[in-house]
Amino acid sequence: MIRFENVTKVLGGNAVLDNISFEVGEGETFVIVGLSGAGKSVTLKHMIRLMQADAGNIVIEGEIINDLGRKALRELRAKFGVLFQGAALLQWMTVHENIALPLRELTHTPEDEILRLVDEKLELLGLADAGAKYPSDISGGMQKRAGLARAIIMSPKIILYDEPTSGLDPVTSRRIDDLIVNMRKKLGITSVVVTHDLHSALSIGSRIMMLHHGKIVENATPEGFIRSKDATVQSFLESQYITRKGKWEEFSHE
Numbered sequence: 218m219i220r221f222e223n224v225t226k227v228l229g230g231n232a233v234l235d236n237i238s239f240e241v242g243e244g245e246t247f248v249i250v251g252l253s254g255a256g257k258s259v260t261l262k263h264m265i266r267l268m269q270a271d272a273g274n275i276v277i278e279g280e281i282i283n284d285l286g287r288k289a290l291r292e293l294r295a296k297f298g299v300l301f302q303g304a305a306l307l308q309w310m311t312v313h314e315n316i317a318l319p320l321r322e323l324t325h326t327p328e329d330e331i332l333r334l335v336d337e338k339l340e341l342l343g344l345a346d347a348g349a350k351y352p353s354d355i356s357g358g359m360q361k362r363a364g365l366a367r368a369i370i371m372s373p374k375i376i377l378y379d380e381p382t383s384g385l386d387p388v389t390s391r392r393i394d395d396l397i398v399n400m401r402k403k404l405g406i407t408s409v410v411v412t413h414d415l416h417s418a419l420s421i422g423s424r425i426m427m428l429h430h431g432k433i434v435e436n437a438t439p440e441g442f443i444r445s446k447d448a449t450v451q452s453f454l455e456s457q458y459i460t461r462k463g464k465w466e467e468f469s470h471e
């Protein structure tokens with residue numbers, strides 16, 4: 218579904234992505250971890266051509282996206298729902314209006330259908346009572362969920378999440394994890410999640426890839442990741458109090 222083939226990106230004189238190749242299969246929840254500056258967000262940005270590779274190919278659903286024209290690029294981006302850092306809700310619109318916005322701006326969907334679709338998403342994300350409220354009147358966790366509702370309103374095939382649980386308390390973070398898992402279970406959506414939170418990664422990921430200085434140091438199932446012999450992965454695990462002897466089942470949602 219998403220394939221990076223020998224992708225290199227140089228920014229400020231550094232190879233932020235250094236000849237990386239990986240693949241995300243349909244219906245996966247693919248998690249990218251790594252220290253600050255490892256190239257995680259840059260990787261996400263390449264998937265929707267917010268950044269362009271200097272070398273190598275990025276293939277989405279069998280199509281190389283490196284040189285797409287404007288129309289094809291619009292079609293490409295319509296496949297994606299994006300939840301980037303900060304839910305980026307418009308403060309002067311209600312939650313309901315925020316979620317409806319992509320449909321109103323980008324489609325000719327009739328108004329009664331828009332209302333129905335937004336109500337359906339509010340229900341799905343446990344926000345049924347929050348539609349009429351403004352973003353400043355709801356909690357951070359609710360804002361993330363509202364951002365997620367907006368990200369899925371156009372029925373995307375793929376959702377990109379950049380740090381979906383940052384700034385949230387542990388309980389709310391686990392609720393967001395549950396929602397990410399549900400996106401796959403209920404809607405069959407493929408997800409790519411960038412996170413610092415290894416507990417979250419181990420809990421929701423079908424695969425976990427670790428980037429370090431622009432290179433892939435591990436790409437494995439959660440079980441394989443926790444048992445990785447790579448020294449960088451090991452110290453990353455230890456920094457979050459997870460040891461190789463830990464049982465990954467403790468984290469699993471299944």
Ligand SMILES: Nc1ncnc2c1ncn2[C@@H]1O[C@H](COP(=O)(O)OP(=O)(O)OP(=O)(O)O)[C@@H](O)[C@H]1O
Pocket residue numbers: 228229233251252253254255256257258259260
């Ligand atoms: N537009 C840009 N111009 C120059 N350098 C950039 C640009 N975007 C990112 N970088 C650099 O690329 C590197 C990787 O950035 P990226 O945002 O992907 O890191 P990250 O792994 O997501 O980190 P974090 O966890 O802190 O968000 C960093 O060193 C960053 O300074």
